[in-house]
Amino acid sequence: MIKIESLKAAIGGKEILKGLDLEIKKGKVHAIMGPNGAGKSTLSKAITGHYEVEITGGDILYKGESITKMEPELRALKGIFMSFQNPVEVPGVTNAYFLREALNAKMEFEGKEPLNPADFLRMAREYCEILGMDPKMLNRSLNVGFSGGEKKRNEILQMLILKPDFIILDEIDSGLDIDALKAVSQGINRLRNADRSFLIITHYSRILEYVKPDYVHILKDGRVTKTGDYSIVKDIEERGYSEIGERL
Amino acid sequence: MREIELLKSDPGTLGDFCGAKEEKFVDMLKSLKMPSKEVEHYRYFDMEYLLSKNYYLIDKKSSRSAENSNRLVFENGYLKEAPKEFISRSGFSAQEHFDPVYPLSHLLSCERVSLEIDRDVTLEVSHVNTLKGALGAYRISLRIKSGAKVLIKERFEGEKGSGSLILFGWDVDIQEGSLEFVTISEPKSEGAVFVGSHYIRADKESFTGYRSYALGSGTVANIALIELEKSSRCEASHLVFAMERASVANITKIVHKKSDAATRQKSRHVLKDKAQAVFDALVRVEKDAEGASVHQENRTVLLNDGAYMVAKPQLEIYIDELEASHGSTTGQIDPQELFYIRSRGIEELKAKKLIITGFVNELIQEAPKECIEEIGVAFERLFATE
Numbered sequence: 001m002i003k004i005e006s007l008k009a010a011i012g013g014k015e016i017l018k019g020l021d022l023e024i025k026k027g028k029v030h031a032i033m034g035p036n037g038a039g040k041s042t043l044s045k046a047i048t049g050h051y052e053v054e055i056t057g058g059d060i061l062y063k064g065e066s067i068t069k070m071e072p073e074l075r076a077l078k079g080i081f082m083s084f085q086n087p088v089e090v091p092g093v094t095n096a097y098f099l100r101e102a103l104n105a106k107m108e109f110e111g112k113e114p115l116n117p118a119d120f121l122r123m124a125r126e127y128c129e130i131l132g133m134d135p136k137m138l139n140r141s142l143n144v145g146f147s148g149g150e151k152k153r154n155e156i157l158q159m160l161i162l163k164p165d166f167i168i169l170d171e172i173d174s175g176l177d178i179d180a181l182k183a184v185s186q187g188i189n190r191l192r193n194a195d196r197s198f199l200i201i202t203h204y205s206r207i208l209e210y211v212k213p214d215y216v217h218i219l220k221d222g223r224v225t226k227t228g229d230y231s232i233v234k235d236i237e238e239r240g241y242s243e244i245g246e247r248l
Numbered sequence: 249m250r251e252i253e254l255l256k257s258d259p260g261t262l263g264d265f266c267g268a269k270e271e272k273f274v275d276m277l278k279s280l281k282m283p284s285k286e287v288e289h290y291r292y293f294d295m296e297y298l299l300s301k302n303y304y305l306i307d308k309k310s311s312r313s314a315e316n317s318n319r320l321v322f323e324n325g326y327l328k329e330a331p332k333e334f335i336s337r338s339g340f341s342a343q344e345h346f347d348p349v350y351p352l353s354h355l356l357s358c359e360r361v362s363l364e365i366d367r368d369v370t371l372e373v374s375h376v377n378t379l380k381g382a383l384g385a386y387r388i389s390l391r392i393k394s395g396a397k398v399l400i401k402e403r404f405e406g407e408k409g410s411g412s413l414i415l416f417g418w419d420v421d422i423q424e425g426s427l428e429f430v431t432i433s434e435p436k437s438e439g440a441v442f443v444g445s446h447y448i449r450a451d452k453e454s455f456t457g458y459r460s461y462a463l464g465s466g467t468v469a470n471i472a473l474i475e476l477e478k479s480s481r482c483e484a485s486h487l488v489f490a491m492e493r494a495s496v497a498n499i500t501k502i503v504h505k506k507s508d509a510a511t512r513q514k515s516r517h518v519l520k521d522k523a524q525a526v527f528d529a530l531v532r533v534e535k536d537a538e539g540a541s542v543h544q545e546n547r548t549v550l551l552n553d554g555a556y557m558v559a560k561p562q563l564e565i566y567i568d569e570l571e572a573s574h575g576s577t578t579g580q581i582d583p584q585e586l587f588y589i590r591s592r593g594i595e596e597l598k599a600k601k602l603i604i605t606g607f608v609n610e611l612i613q614e615a616p617k618e619c620i621e622e623i624g625v626a627f628e629r630l631f632a633t634e
Contacts, residue, residue, distance in 0.1 A: 038329035048591050076593035088588045092606025101602065109593065141606065158592065182423055 001063065001166050001197040002047070003027045008057035008222075011037075015056065016042040018222035023204070027194040031200050031208055033081045033233070034219035035241040041085060041203045043219070044168045047199075048169040049075050077109040079165030081173050083155035089143040095154065099124060099161055106162055127160045129171045130190065132183040142173065148175035156187040163191065168199045171206035185210030205233045252305040252383060255282060255296070259355070262288070265305055266358035266385070276344065276351035283348045288530040292558040293469055293497035295349065297394060298413055304382035306358055320361070320373040325384030327361050336364035337388035341419045342447035342468060346501045346530075347471045349446040352517065356385035366393040373402040375416060376407035377440040385415040387509065392425035392454075402431040404468075408441030415473075418444040420478075428457040432619055435466025437492050446472040450480040450491070452506070458484040461619060463626030465492035465523070471499045476537075478506035485558040486515035487611045489626045490555075492524035496528040504537035512540070516608045517548040519555035520630055527557075527576075532564040544574035549581060549607055551630065601631055 002024045009017040016039045024030050034040050034190035045053045047060060060067050067075055075218070090098065104114040105148065110222055121138070128135045129154045143151050152172055159167060169188065173181055188198070188211050200213060208216075208230065218226040226232065250595060252265065259277040263269025267293070283295040317329035341364040345351065365371075377384060392398050401630050406412065420427060427450075433442060448457045455478070460470045475483055486498040509566035517525050525548070533540045548557040557575040581603055589599035613624055 016529065051587055072590040073593050073595045073599075074586060084591075088582070088584045090585050090589065090606055092609035093602055098589070098592075098602070101594055101598075104592040105595070105598075131581070162592065208317060223531060233607055 003061040005061070006058035007046065007055070007060060009042055009100070010054045011052050011055050016222055017046065019058065020223055022217065022224055023201055024197050026197055028213045028214040029192065029200065029211060030217060031197040031213035031233075032199060032217045033203065033221050033236060038219040040219055041170060044082055044170045044199070044201055047082060047168060048072055052210060062101040073105075076164075077106055080161055080168075081162060081164035081166070082168040082170060083152070083159060085170040085174065086145050087151045087155055091141050091144050092168075093142050094139055095142050096121065096124060098121065098142045099138075100200055102158070105162055108187070114230060124157070124161060127157050127187075130160070131157055131187050133157060149177060149180040152176055153180065156184050159191065160187055160219070165195065166197050166199070167191070170201045171203065172200070173202055173204060180209065181207065205237055208233055254299040254303070254383075254424070255262040256355060257494060259379040262352070262355040262439060263361065263369060266307065266356060267309035271344070272560070273356040273617075274342075274349035274352040277348055277355065280348035282564070283352070287348070287367050288560070289349070289497060289499050289526050291334065292497055293499075293526045298467070301411070301413070302381075304381055305356070306382055307383040320388070321376065322374070322386055323376040324387060325377075325382070325414070326359050327386070327567060329361075330361055334363040334365050336362045336391065338362060338417070338524065339483060340421045341387075342473060343391065344538060345445075345447060346429040347445060348460045348475070349415065349443060349471055350417065350447065352447050353385050354387060355416050356383070356415060357387045358384075359386035360389070360435070361431050362389040364391045365397050367368065369386065370399040370401065371424055371429075375402070375404045375414065376408075377406045377412050378416055379412055380410050381411040382409070382412050383415070387416065388418050390420045391426055392417060392420065392422045393425070395425050396425040397428075399428040399616075400430065401618070402429070404433045404435070404442050404444060405487050407436040407438070407441030408487045410438045412440035414440055414442045416442065417447070418447070420450070422449065422454040423451045424454050426455040428459070429591075430457075430459045430461070430616055430619070431470060432470045432622060433463045433464065434622070435462065435464040435468040435494065437465040437494070439466050441467045443469045444471065445634070446470075448472060448474045450474065450476050450482065452480060452585070454480045456480070456482045457485075458500075459614065460494045460498055461487045461615065461623065462498075463489045463623065465490070465494045466471050467495045469497040469499065471497070472501070474500065474502045476502065476506070476509035476511070480510045481586070482512070484511070484513040485517060485611050485614055486527065487525065487608060487615070487623070488515070488519070488525050489623075489630050490517070490525055491520040491630055492523065493521070494523040495525075500529045502529075504531070504533040504540045504542070506536055508539040509537060511543070513544045514611060515562075516611050517546070517557055518551065518604055518630060519548065519557060520551040522554040522556075523560070528540065528560045529566060530562045533564075533567055533570060535566040538569070540565055540570040540572070542572040542574070545561045547607065548578040550578065551581070568609045589601065597631060601627075604630075
């Protein structure tokens with residue numbers, strides 16, 4: 001699905017990713033864990049084309065195509081989605097309107113007819129129910145006045161509606177209570193299939209108890225230093241990041 | 249037509265041009281002095297420059313020949329159409345005003361019309377100027393009586409009137425009624441400049457909606473003094489889409505004279521190219537105005553580096569307890585918002601439009617239905633060259 005080769009990336013002139021290699025396979029769930037400042041969020045920003053990130057070396061291949069110079073919207077239309085760590089608020093634009101614009105942009109890109117408002121609303125309400133969201137939130141300004149948990153659920157709602165192929169979940173579990181975590185995890189698991197890949201970025205193992213990853217990577221100092229299965233998570237819990245540094 | 253050099257004229261002689269000399273306005277202008285850069289808002293909206301040009305003054309017309317109509321139409325300085333059923337003999341004007349353009353407009357006015365309305369009515373008003381290099385001045389006095397609700401929709405046509413300056417204005421006395429005053433201008437860079445200076449007195453328990461929409465590339469100013477008596481309410485909103493070398497000023501002073509009055513004032517500016525705008529808005533709560541509620545907010549988005557905004561929301565409060573807030577922000581489109589929207593597959597230009605739509609949405613919701621299309625067209629113009 002996605003192959004990252006010797007990726008170097010800087011933010012504000014400071015090199016954060018220092019030759020990162022990572023391959024995410026189709027239909028698999030990968031988790032990236034690592035200490036603060038390791039470059040986890042920079043990696044997600046680099047994949048999605050964030051304006052702060054300057055790619056200084058290496059490449060990102062998505063479905064075999066280099067995307068490092070691609071506009072963020074085109075990456076999204078081709079199926080890359082990131083659930084934001086801190087979703088921004090957009091006053092005056094209703095959640096429903098934004099979601100329908102995004103969905104219609106995708107459908108147009110795929111040469112499909114846009115969904116009519118009634119069908120869209122029906123679908124959005126159904127997903128709200130799955131996520132334990134009040135459907136009234138569809139009529140509120142995008143993320144404005146949403147609690148931390150509501151924002152995260154709203155990110156998953158967008159994911160369910162857009163049905164992307166490659167999904168990055170950047171600290172989706174931070175700030176969630178146990179009920180919200182379960183609801184969000186249920187939303188994620190609903191989309192798991194043989195064609196869709198996930199990259200879960202997290203500090204903690206909590207979310208990984210609900211969304212079991214196929215692979216776990218440790219990111220330290222801008223590089224992947226260890227790759228393994230779910231058992232790595234147990235190691236981290238017991239020994240911390242500082243002792244798990246050997247590169248495979 | 250006679251030539252006039254305004255800045256070299258003495259206030260005492262200005263009224264001689266049109267026989268509109270009223271000592272009250274001469275004294276007011278002497279006290280305030282001719283508009284100049286000494287007045288803070290005119291440092292940025294260059295009224296002094298506008299007055300320094302040589303104009304031909306539109307003279308007083310010898311006989312009135314306005315047609316009866318359900319509209320009010322001023323063409324090249326004269327009243328062309330008016331609803332005769334509302335024409336009244338007695339006019340109305342302010343005893344004091346904070347802005348020198350107000351007495352200047354009165355002194356130079358060669359045309360005056362007084363209206364009295366005692367029932368619910370919508371009045372469409374057109375200001376047309378096709379003359380070049382002309383100075384036109386006229387005033388409209390309106391009394392709203394017996395709880396009547398009056399909606400005024402004011403539009404301007406001046407694209408053929410390059411180099412002209414039109415000083416006009418309303419004096420409105422709302423007697424326990426309601427006024428929705430909607431002024432929509434689409435100034436063009438080569439067109440006439442319309443400067444409206446108004447006085448609105450809202451009697452007890454009356455309502456004033458004062459909404460201005462400036463959508464274009466030319467120069468326009470709206471100046472208003474609004475006085476609120478007991479339990480009256482004022483909603484003022486200002487939407488500005490300005491581009492090229494547009495210069496737009498919304499200058500207001502809202503005075504709470506008596507108790508339990510409320511003001512809510514909002515403005516949204518979207519400025520592009522080298523457009524500049526002034527929002528100078530003072531709400532004054534006087535010592536007899538207990539129980540006041542005042543909320544004032546300005547927000548501006550500059551679409552590029554060359555655009556310029558001067559925002560000065562102010563509260564002047566002479567009572568101890570009230571409900572009040574005010575604030576102002578000016579900035580460019582938040583790159584985080586833009587990225588967030590683009591990351592969902594919406595292309596950059598559309599994402600910007602979405603953000604700006606959200607930014608102005610509240611004020612568009614308040615706009616009369618007929619204006620929505622014009623606002624939409626002006627909105628598209630803002631992004632046409634991107």
